[in-house]
Amino acid sequence: MTSLRKVAIAGVGYSQVGRHTGLSERHHAAQAAVAALGDAGLDAADIDGATTWGGDATDFAWMLGMGPLRWHLNVGVSPAFITPAIHAAMAVATGQCDVCIAFRIMMQQPSAAQIASGAATLASPSMEDAGMMYPFGDFSPTQWAGLLTNRYLHDSDATEEHFARFAVVQREHAVRNEEALQRTPLTVEDYLAAPYISKPVRLLDCDLPCDSGSAVIFTTEERARDLRQKPVLVEASALSSIRDMNFELLDDMTHTSPAHCAQVLWSRTSLKPGDVDCAQLYDGFSVITFQWLEALGLCDPGAAGPFIAEGNTRLGGSLPVNTDGGACNVGRRHGANFCIEATRQLRGTCGVRQVDGAEVAVWANAVGPFSGAMLLTAG
Amino acid sequence: MSAPAPPTPAPGAISEFFWSGARRGQLMIQRCQACGTYIHLPRPVCRACHSFDLLGEPVSGRGSLYSFTETHRPFHPFFVDRVPYLVAVVELEEQAGLRVLTNLVRVAEADVRIGMAVQVEFERLSDDLTIPVFAPAVAA
Numbered sequence: 299m300t301s302l303r304k305v306a307i308a309g310v311g312y313s314q315v316g317r318h319t320g321l322s323e324r325h326h327a328a329q330a331a332v333a334a335l336g337d338a339g340l341d342a343a344d345i346d347g348a349t350t351w352g353g354d355a356t357d358f359a360w361m362l363g364m365g366p367l368r369w370h371l372n373v374g375v376s377p378a379f380i381t382p383a384i385h386a387a388m389a390v391a392t393g394q395c396d397v398c399i400a401f402r403i404m405m406q407q408p409s410a411a412q413i414a415s416g417a418a419t420l421a422s423p424s425m426e427d428a429g430m431m432y433p434f435g436d437f438s439p440t441q442w443a444g445l446l447t448n449r450y451l452h453d454s455d456a457t458e459e460h461f462a463r464f465a466v467v468q469r470e471h472a473v474r475n476e477e478a479l480q481r482t483p484l485t486v487e488d489y490l491a492a493p494y495i496s497k498p499v500r501l502l503d504c505d506l507p508c509d510s511g512s513a514v515i516f517t518t519e520e521r522a523r524d525l526r527q528k529p530v531l532v533e534a535s536a537l538s539s540i541r542d543m544n545f546e547l548l549d550d551m552t553h554t555s556p557a558h559c560a561q562v563l564w565s566r567t568s569l570k571p572g573d574v575d576c577a578q579l580y581d582g583f584s585v586i587t588f589q590w591l592e593a594l595g596l597c598d599p600g601a602a603g604p605f606i607a608e609g610n611t612r613l614g615g616s617l618p619v620n621t622d623g624g625a626c627n628v629g630r631r632h633g634a635n636f637c638i639e640a641t642r643q644l645r646g647t648c649g650v651r652q653v654d655g656a657e658v659a660v661w662a663n664a665v666g667p668f669s670g671a672m673l674l675t676a677g
Numbered sequence: 678m679s680a681p682a683p684p685t686p687a688p689g690a691i692s693e694f695f696w697s698g699a700r701r702g703q704l705m706i707q708r709c710q711a712c713g714t715y716i717h718l719p720r721p722v723c724r725a726c727h728s729f730d731l732l733g734e735p736v737s738g739r740g741s742l743y744s745f746t747e748t749h750r751p752f753h754p755f756f757v758d759r760v761p762y763l764v765a766v767v768e769l770e771e772q773a774g775l776r777v778l779t780n781l782v783r784v785a786e787a788d789v790r791i792g793m794a795v796q797v798e799f800e801r802l803s804d805d806l807t808i809p810v811f812a813p814a815v816a817a
Contacts, residue, residue: 410750410751410752413752413753414750414752414753414754414757415754416681416754425687426687426690426691426692427718428687429685429686429687429690429692430686430692430695430718430719430778432684432685432686432753433683433684433685433686433802433806433808434764434778434779434780434808434810435748435751435752435753435755435756435759435764435780436764437684437752437753438750440750441746441748441752441764443746444745444746444747444748445744445745445746445764445766446744447746448744448745448746448791449743449744449791452744493749494747494749494761495748495750496746496747496748496749496750496764497746497747497748497749497761497786498746499746544718544778546766546776546778547717547766547776547778549774551744
């Protein structure tokens with residue numbers, strides 16, 4: 299094996315993200331890829347590697363005139379966009395390909411009302427295990443989120459008001475992001491008035507279901523230096539799996555996979571938590587961001603609630619978090635928005651929501667049984 | 678119009694002993710016959726010793742509450758008239774970390790406390806399906 303090559307992010311792009319867009323999976327992939335190629339200043343013919351979660355990488359590549367591909371991979375159930383992202387970075391680092399596009403294409407899930415009426419059903423990765431949960435009325439990720447949040451409230455210093463402050467801060471950031479789907483300012487009172495889905499999880503603790511296509515192009519640092527954008531370098535990355543997919547049966551619901559993942563991530567870099575200028579941390583449910591803040595050592599153990607309530611995670615605070623507004627506000631892009639926002643912050647192109655002098659950013663996906671994280675630096 | 682049926686376990690799965698036990702009024706948990714480790718959810722192999730000699734065995738039904746959530750939205754037609762209801766995770770006394778996903782009954786959400794002692798009982802949802810649920814333990 300030759301030595302590993304330094305990897306950079308050269309281009310990022312989104313499709314026309316929205317609720318019930320009426321566009322197909324291929325349409326979202328095509329829009330996101332065209333946007334990412336244009337952002338990088340690359341032609342389709344430059345792409346020699348492709349990976350996706352959602353749809354098929356070879357199908358997208360042929361449709362877009364990419365290839366021939368020297369490397370391709372379809373990712374199955376995994377911790378969101380971090381998995382295709384890390385695979386793409388590894389493929390470039392090891393020389394399997396030189397310019398790799400990573401996709402997350404996600405179509406809007408059925409609503410609770412559609413499911414309750416019998417018009418739609420929830421998919422499950424293992425029907426045998428699901429059969430042990432469904433008779434108890436346990437069907438939805440919002441319910442394991444309720445279990446994790448109640449246990450977190452029991453184990454930590456956090457309160458319901460801290461969760462309200464988190465939602466308010468995320469919305470403040472979304473107000474400054476023209477790509478966000480929710481941009482109306484939010485108050486603590488609005489949060490507390492929102493209905494419970496599975497108490498203590500409220501509607502405003504959940505990411506916003508939508509159709510989304512996201513694409514990120516990884517290449518070598520050397521190649522990236524000749525392209526349109528300032529390179530953003532992959533400093534370190536880590537994946538973690540600590541058990542099967544039964545979130546409900548986690549040994550410790552407060553210290554889940556992110557705690558392990560963060561340990562692995564920091565073991566692969568000389569950078570320290572104190573070097574991070576902004577953090578883009580998964581918020582499929584609010585408690586996930588709280589867990590990541592503590593797991594990564596960005597605040598004290600058990601102290602994410604007070605840390606947020608003191609204003610640290612706001613733009614202008616000591617550690618701006620989810621500066622695009624998070625998936626609660628930009629819509630469910632399944633982790634890709636955190637990669638794209640981290641990249642844009644390190645390029646310095648975020649305009650009214652730019653973190654001054656941002657040179658190190660961490661983005662992280664998922665919680666519970668599995669997770670992943672990537673540390674990026676300005677090139 | 679007939680009432681919606683409850684969701685049923687996967688037919689023919691290795692967890693069949695769990696459901697037949699519940700119909701008899703017994704909480705059954707898979708146990709490795711080689712090393713004695715309890716395993717839940719049921720699996721074809723023991724993760725402690727790799728023995729394939731596994732059987733469902735009755736357990737005490739006593740445990741403590743690890744976490745809970747009060748579900749307000751129905752995600753299945755059967756639960757439309759049952760919301761809000763309590764989904765809970767109970768740690769059984771037989772083994773540290775041995776947890777079951779269940780429902781908590783005969784207690785108001787405001788009175789639920791993590792760590793409280795609970796005891797199994799059985800709720801018949803249909804002719805074919807009885808589920809093991811938990812209620813606050815009555816002091817002996």
